[in-house]
Amino acid sequence: MTDAALEVTQSEAEQFTQQYLESLGCSIDMRGKQWLVTVPEEADTIVEPGTLTLVPSADEEDSDEDKQFLHPESAFFQELIEEAADRAPIGSMTLTADDVEIRVPDWATESSAEVVDTSFTPYYDRTALTILFHISIETVSEYQTQLLRAISLDVRSNEPLPGITRAFLDQTKKGSDRFHEWNGELSADRIRNLLNSAGGKIREQIRLTIDEIHDDASRAADAELEEYRRLQEQRIAELEEKIESLTDTIDELSATLQQTGDEAERMEALRQRKELKQERTELQTELSELNRQRETGFPEKQREIRDRHALKVRLKPVSITLVKYETGDLVLSLATDTEEGSITVGYGSGVGETESVTCEFCDRELTAKNPVQFTGNYLGCSKCKSTFGNSSSS
Structure with a gap:
């Protein structure tokens, strides 16, 4: 399993490699600026069994044949990415309230009252599919731009769950023991449909990046054509x-x-x-x-x-994870110097709010611009507080 960000940086290449090799049963002994990797005979990988020295650096001046260099453009990293994409391993993990910090809604944090306590009661589990994609965008003018991008979709609604993606990435940093083998609860057809949907959404997410590279490529093509005309x-x-x-x-x-x-x-x-x-x-x-x-x-x-100069965009899943997360009720306890009360909202671990909350008095939705407020001894919204305050002063 791997971390993901907009572009493949050195640290992300290292984290991907470490977690992927460990998932294959390899052991890694980090010795200063080198990794001593032991690959067991039974490991199903293109990496030869035995001991391998990895150098996490883009400086390949050292031509020692016994060493492999590890950086986003290195042949070793590209081979691992291709292997992971061809294999696209399916795993599973569970997110509970203990794993993820409670995310207090902005309509509560923007209130003049203070959130003094939170209490989450889970009632049932939901499932999301989190896919990590390796994306390469190639042109002549910009030889290769690499992206690692993760996305999570609710398996029922196909709706993106960015909170689950963030929680998933946070959990990957804590080690591969957070993950388990897939128990086969989703059909291959359903996973395929979710992958297709996720791929489309990822393409939309990186549309700006693709457009920028396309513009650069177009300018390079125009410059080359203009030079050709001049000649x-x-x-x-x-x-x-x-x-x-x-x-x-x-x-x-x-x-x-x-x-x-x-x-x-x-x-x-x-x-x-x-x-x-x-x-x-x-x-x-x-x-x-x-x-x-x-x-x-x-x-x-x-x-x-x-x-x-045409763009070639390749999108490949390198890991697929079924993420179970808890849903239930989140009770927020709020207080001022003279008032206290509570409000309940539908909530999911890693997801945040699962439903909108409205004011009990006027049915307006609570938002960051219309946060919850004490109105007398009751919790309402800012607009009601303003209205009742004006009425009481007349």
């Missing part, structure tokens, strides 16, 4: 100048033929004129073709350049 204009000018020079020389040879009576001189002039006319014809053909392409905007070259 062709230069070539056209050179051809026109060369053709004009050849024409002048041919005319001079024609004049020589008319003026000379020497047979040897005439034969040499005829030979030269024939060769020059043939060369001029070839240059005129090239010039005609270049002018034709220029008039149409060099379509073949445009197509070739655009194709080379």
Whole structure:
């Protein structure tokens, strides 16, 4: 299991590698700037059994064949990512109230009253599917941008659960013992549907990144095409100048033929004129073709350049985890110097609120801009407090 963030940094590459190798039964002895990895015979991996020295660094000046370098662009890391993606292991974990810190709703934290206590009572379990995707975006101008991105979907509603994703990533940092083998409670078809849905949502999430890289690639393609146009204009000018020079020389040879009576001189002039006319014809053909392409905007070259700068986006799941989380009631106890009370909200471990809460007096939804407030001895909303306060003062 792995951490995820917008881009694959050195620390994330190291964390992925450590957790993935440990999940295969490998042991890692970290000795300063090197990892001594022991790979058991039974480990199902492309890494050869035995002892391997990993160097977590992008500085590959040391050419020692017994060492493998570990960084986001290293061959070793790319091979592990590909292996994990092909395998896409399915695991499971459980999030309880003890695992995840209670997230107090913003409509309570923005209140003038203080939240003095919270009490969560779970009633039943729900399940989410958390998928970690490895994303590579490749172009000629930006050879490869790598992303690791996790997403969690409720298995019933397909709704994204960002809180579960955050909790999942937090748990992965605590070690692989948080995870267990999949018990097969979801069908392969259902998992496939969730994967397809998650992949679409991930693409939407990284749309801005893709668009930015696409814009960069388009600018690079435009610059390359403009440079190509400039070179062709230069070539056209050179051809026109060369053709004009050849024409002048041919005319001079024609004049020589008319003026000379020497047979040897005439034969040499005829030979030269024939060769020059043939060369001029070839240059005129090239010039005609270049002018034709220029008039149409060099379509073949445009197509070739655009194709080379086109984006290739690959999205592969490298881990799939069924996450069980508790849902129930969260009781918030609030107090001021003179008042105290409580309010109950539907809540899920790692999810936060599972339902909106409205004011008992006016049915307005409680929000950060309309937080819960004491109105007399009762809990209402800010708007009701303002209204009742005005009424009591009149």
